[in-house]
Amino acid sequence: MVGKVDHIGIAVADLDETLKFYTEVLGMKLEGTEEVKEQKVKTAFLPLGDTEIELLESTDKEGPIARYIEKRGEGVQHIAYRVDDIEKALERMKEKGIRLIDEKPRYGAGGAKIAFLHPKSTHGVLIELCQRD
Ligand code: ZN
Numbered sequence: 001m002v003g004k005v006d007h008i009g010i011a012v013a014d015l016d017e018t019l020k021f022y023t024e025v026l027g028m029k030l031e032g033t034e035e036v037k038e039q040k041v042k043t044a045f046l047p048l049g050d051t052e053i054e055l056l057e058s059t060d061k062e063g064p065i066a067r068y069i070e071k072r073g074e075g076v077q078h079i080a081y082r083v084d085d086i087e088k089a090l091e092r093m094k095e096k097g098i099r100l101i102d103e104k105p106r107y108g109a110g111g112a113k114i115a116f117l118h119p120k121s122t123h124g125v126l127i128e129l130c131q132r133d
Pocket of ligand 1: 007008009054078080128
């Protein structure tokens with residue numbers, strides 16, 4: 001049903017500062033940064049093997065990442081699983097009684113179609129479904 005782990009989303013307070021750690025200490029390569037206005041975030045992607053690390057910095061005090069950091073501090077915020085057909089996947093989730101944050105897919109960084117499942121329905125993990133064409 002889901003394929004690989006597409007990426008792991010990490011909420012950070014300061015993207016530039018955090019990137020120094022990921023590139024200079026961990027030795028990962030920055031693929032690029034992108035602002036996703038709809039989600040009020042600036043993102044940076046660092047590919048690693050078959051998956052990627054997505055760093056997320058809020059661009060707005062009221063944005064979801066700002067609120068997350070306020071409540072829980074910096075850290076792993078979501079795990080994204082790759083799906084082939086996100087509409088079909090969401091239908092299946094609905095059938096199974098899973099609470100959806102996004103009833104319909106929207107566009108995330110890199111033009112991917114994404115949708116989030118509510119952590120209350122997934123044993124505590126904010127899960128992103130992600131389709132890339
Ligand atoms: Zn993500």
